[in-house]
Amino acid sequence: MIQIIIANSSDTPIYQQLFDQISAQIIKGDLIGDHGLPPIRTVAKELRVSIITVKKAWEELEREGLIYTVVGRGCFIVPLSEEELLAKKRRLASAKIEKDISYYKNMGLTFQEFITLSKELYGSDDA
């Protein structure tokens, strides 16, 4: 079952929130291959957002190779191997980190400081 929580007052556009949450669930393996997504119009109605917003999120997911469309039947999760999931995880994560890194560089945060901070913030699990 897909879980989606929309924050209306967030700075993140709603289509981005949809993309982030669904892509994370696919990459984590919570949503498995060939699982069908609910119809766009139903998602829009349920979440009380515009149809076009949902369409845009679905288009982004399709562009990332995470979902595919079967005309007349709807959208489905692309079945991905472990390696493919790992590659997609790295790609999406590095895209996000890249954006933040330019901000850290601008404030003069060194790589070492960044690593130290990251370790502290990430928690002990993967240390």
Next chain:
Amino acid sequence: MELLKVQELNKSYPSFHLEDVSFSLEKGYIMGFIGMNGAGKTTTLKSILNMVHADSGYIEIMGKEFKSHELELKQDIGVMLGDMDFYVKKRVKTLTEVVKRFYTHWDDTIYATYCDRFNIDEEKRLCELSTGMRTKYALTLALSHQARLFILDEPTSGLDPAARDELLEIFQQLVEDGQKSVLFSTHITSDLEKYADFITYIHEGKIITSTTKDEFIDSYAIIKGTLPQLTDELKELMISYKKNDFGFSGLMKTNDHSHDIESDYTSERPTLEDIMIYYAKRGRTHA
């Protein structure tokens, strides 16, 4: 497929002109029709329905020219225009009996469902209903004959927040099957901010834009800066601006050059209301 196509609608009054109003609405979507008081929203909606006789223009509904198929097409249009101020001494159920006879596809079950949902007491006389209740009753009539296109003038005005929310949920249910469309005018833009698919913006009788909501909002930026930063060049670029003792804020269209400007100043994404307010301000200063 387009459910509604409006082309170059013109109507002149002594002090107001509707000028080349064109836009279209595909099936399966919600379109918000926005503009200030007196911008031409009601005149446009009435002209579409041939209730105001436009000087020129072409209206097509469900692929058919409207005027030559008016009676037939009106069966498929759910209309709500302004307050119900006729037969105010009549009971709701008596009025319904009259109205339902106009429509071949009138559905008593749907009617009863909405009466229930909106808590409409059919025994009451129209003059005994509050403004909000009259709006709800007018909507119930528009929703009960299995229309495919809904043309509603200010359907949310006079409704409390809970009723407004309910109505917007009904709109989303209507378009869910992808066959029906809703065109509704409003100046309560927060209603549209979330789920309108398309926005058509009318200002002083002219359509400024008709596009998806996101594209509409993204095509503008609010620029803020200090007073020395407010150059004549920048003033020219802005639709209008406001000054205060500490700085200025203004609305501009985003384009190829605007990224440079946006990085030099503080820039924000406007709300629909911001856009309307700055256009209104320009109207006054340029007049």
